[in-house]
Amino acid sequence: MKSLTPEIIRAITPMFMATIGAVIGVAVLVSPNITDAKWSAGLGLAGTAIAGAAGLAQNSKNEPDFSVKKRGDNFEVETPGSESTNRD
Numbered sequence: 680m681k682s683l684t685p686e687i688i689r690a691i692t693p694m695f696m697a698t699i700g701a702v703i704g705v706a707v708l709v710s711p712n713i714t715d716a717k718w719s720a721g722l723g724l725a726g727t728a729i730a731g732a733a734g735l736a737q738n739s740k741n742e743p744d745f746s747v748k749k750r751g752d753n754f755e756v757e758t759p760g761s762e763s764t765n766r767d
Contacts, residue, residue, distance in 0.1 A: 692732075693732040699728050700731075700732065701725070704721070
């Protein structure tokens with residue numbers, strides 16, 4: 680078995696969470712004699728697991744870092760791809 684590097688774990692975690700959410704959702708839908716409160720709670724939990732997986736699946740390495748500084752009444756915005764920009 681290949682060693683689990685942080686990159687592999689980071690890639691597998693959203694798939695695992697989405698699978699768990701899907702299993703919970705299907706279990707709630709096919710359960711007989713389930714009350715409205717349990718049905719709502721089960722689908723809410725499934726939706727939360729799937730939404731959490733979608734949030735973890737976002738790629739954060741391509742997001743540019745930027746900084747905003749206030750100088751008097753002006754704002755100075757710096758991004759990696761551009762020079763300093765003064766905003767009034």
